Amino acid sequence: MTEKDLPLISVIVPVYNAEEYLPKCIDSILQQTYYNLEIILVNDGSRDRSGNICDEYAQIDNRVKVVHKQNGGVSKARNAGLNVVNGDFIGFVDSDDAIDAEMYECLYARIIETGADICVCGYRTTDGKSEGTVRVPHEKKLSSAELWDSYLDNYEGYCSIMNALWNKLYRRDLISSESENSKAVRFEEILFTAGDMRFNIDCISAVENGVVFIDRVLYNYSRSNNPESLSYSDGKYDRMIIILEHFKKALLSVLPNKKKEIERFIEYGCSINLLYDICQSIILRRKKQHKMSIKAVKTILSRPSAGSKDKLIAILLFVLPDSMFYMLLKLYRSRSKKPKLLVLR
Secondary structure, eight states: OGGGGGGEEEOOOOOOOHHHHHHHHHHHHHTSOOOOHHHHHHSOHHHHHHHHHHHHHHHOTTTTEEEEEOOOOHHHHHHHHHTOOOOOOOEEOOTEEEETTEEEEEEEEHHHHOOOEEEEEEEEOOOOOOOEEEEOSOOOOHHHHHHHHHHHHHHHHHHHHHHSSSEOOOHHHSSOOOOTTTTTOOTTTOOOHHHHHHHHHHHHHHHHSOEEEEEEEEEEEEETGGGGGOOOTTHHHHHHHHHHHHHHHHHHHHHHGGGHHHHHHHHHHHHHHHHHHHHHHHHHHTTOOOOHHHHHHHHHOTTTTTTTHHHHHHHHHHSSOHHHHHHHHHHHHHHSSGGGGSSSS
């Protein structure tokens, strides 16, 4: 079997104002040791040269396809890519990231070896100043029920690995079902945050042959590289509640005997995400954006899903001097065993 006889892998890259990072991203995909790729670049109404760069690569390599669309957010961009895929397997890469040359060869080989529907690898993180590594918890193959059970028991070990899209390879059958009785999995377009997690919940719920892990660090995730991809907007917490309620249903469907553990887990997730929004409002205050920060706190305090304890914590955190707030935050991070990674962003 030649390289071109191997199954086609479709790689979807949503692109928005990423001209500084985009060439490195695309080059890393084109240089894969797994040759039979379809690279779908979705230009989401970029205002810079990103669209031109996409078109230039399409002229250089016939594996590159470009979709130009009006700006609508990353979820709509990814759905636009899913609507035109031809591959037997699907992967995702963010436009300001890069992947190791052997990534898709390794993920594909592991799927073929185990018969799994999804393969997950580790990744590197960088914010331009420091670097870190997130590894998979093991190399086992788990069923949907086994995976969610492990997630509940050790979410610190699983959460950062499972929430992301880009460190995975999916069988297309999970996402784009040809059956009239099955609904194709798509990104929830009203969610500008946490869309990755919602998508993974739906895919893992559809798994029949398990999810397998490979102990290789193959993806390079850039945190805070592209300022266009970072913004504070009202309603993030409310969207998190939507995701967590969806997650609760998925967990209960496969783990009905763990109702109490699941409810505690979801309650903790709601609290953590509420505090994340408070931290965002404090950052706005620090940047002298007082009107926005006060509006954010008022919005949080008015939410029915926010308990009285959470509201009290929100007020206390907001009125603290910045120096004391960051001291407490540092102390929490150094002593708490509960991960920041449960914040679904």
